[in-house]
């Protein structure tokens with residue numbers, strides 16, 4: 001079996017190259033748009049990277065252009081080929097993920113390394129522009145770590161007063177509220193109250209009410225803006241009041257304005273934007289910008305257990321321009337939430353540590 005990777009300006013060009021070199025029987029294993037490797041690639045447009053494979057015997061036959069096409073493969077041969085291809089792909093994936101910071105010997109390698117970690121192109125460009133022109137080999141790792149750590153802030157928030165969690169649908173707001181309430185009430189012995197304004201989704205109220213009942217803490221549902229002040233007032237003897245909100249699309253400015261009005265009424269002391277580590281780069285920008293209308297103080301990054309590359313943490317911090325207050329790493333209430341250390345976050349972003 002021969003597996004080859006081709007870079008071309010168009011798919012047509014790639015297919016022509018593959019046809020010329022491997023013959024008509026070649027199969028396409030993957031295709032994607034990439035920047036050319038190295039610093040030069042940063043400033044040029046993307047090219048097609050196409051990986052094609054062919055059985056070596058077929059390739060020879062095809063190049064001689066004389067052997068008849070043999071379509072009568074037995075299933076055993078096909079199975080063997082698929083197995084071979086799978087094992088080659090696995091080896092390739094393993095080798096890729098094994099690249100570590102220690103392998104970086106020059107500036108160009110940082111670009112590829114950060115791309116593998118899913119750091120956004122614009123941020124990579126910013127990092128590369130801050131790197132000194134020349135460095136001794138062993139210096140690259142330190143320079144990179146310093147720049148990235150400058151871009152990320154972790155802050156242990158004071159958990160007191162009225163705290164609201166906002167963010168898109170399904171990112172884990174309610175679960176995180178339950179985790180935080182559990183830790184504050186059960187471990188730190190604080191008086192905690194829960195309020196939800198999420199009356200929009202069927203079952204949303206029940207979800208938080210169940211947690212409140214299990215933990216034995218007060219719980220209020222706010223149906224209209226007029227009820228918010230009263231609900232907060234009724235919990236004035238609590239050390240912390242956590243407010244759960246409806247998941248809103250950051251693109252819907254009406255919904256965001258309505259959410260902001262609720263939070264204003266609650267006179268929230270601190271607002272945390274909840275965003276999942278699995279969010280696509282483009283969506284991170286849309287969400288962090290859309291929610292800026294509600295001046296959030298912190299970001300909570302959830303579902304770190306659902307991804308194996310953590311460049312999104314850097315992307316979120318860079319776009320949100322707010323410190324990380326908590327990360328969540330699973331569905332268990334109240335265990336899977338914590339304020340990470342700076343070095344923990346840095347090691348995750350730079351692929352030196354993994355949660356999955």
Ligand SMILES: Nc1nc2c(ncn2[C@@H]2O[C@H](COP(=O)(O)OP(=O)(O)OP(=O)(O)O)[C@@H](O)[C@H]2O)c(=O)[nH]1
Nearest residue numbers: 169170171172173174175247302303328329330331
């Ligand atoms: N793997 C994983 N799942 C999580 C995490 N946090 C929450 N979830 C799950 O994500 C799903 C959605 O969580 P919710 O807390 O209901 O999300 P939400 O933001 O309140 O959703 P809406 O109220 O619909 O906007 C649930 O199945 C949670 O168990 C996490 O850190 N890791």
Ligand SMILES: [Mg+2]
Nearest residue numbers: 173174198204
């Ligand atoms: Mg919810």
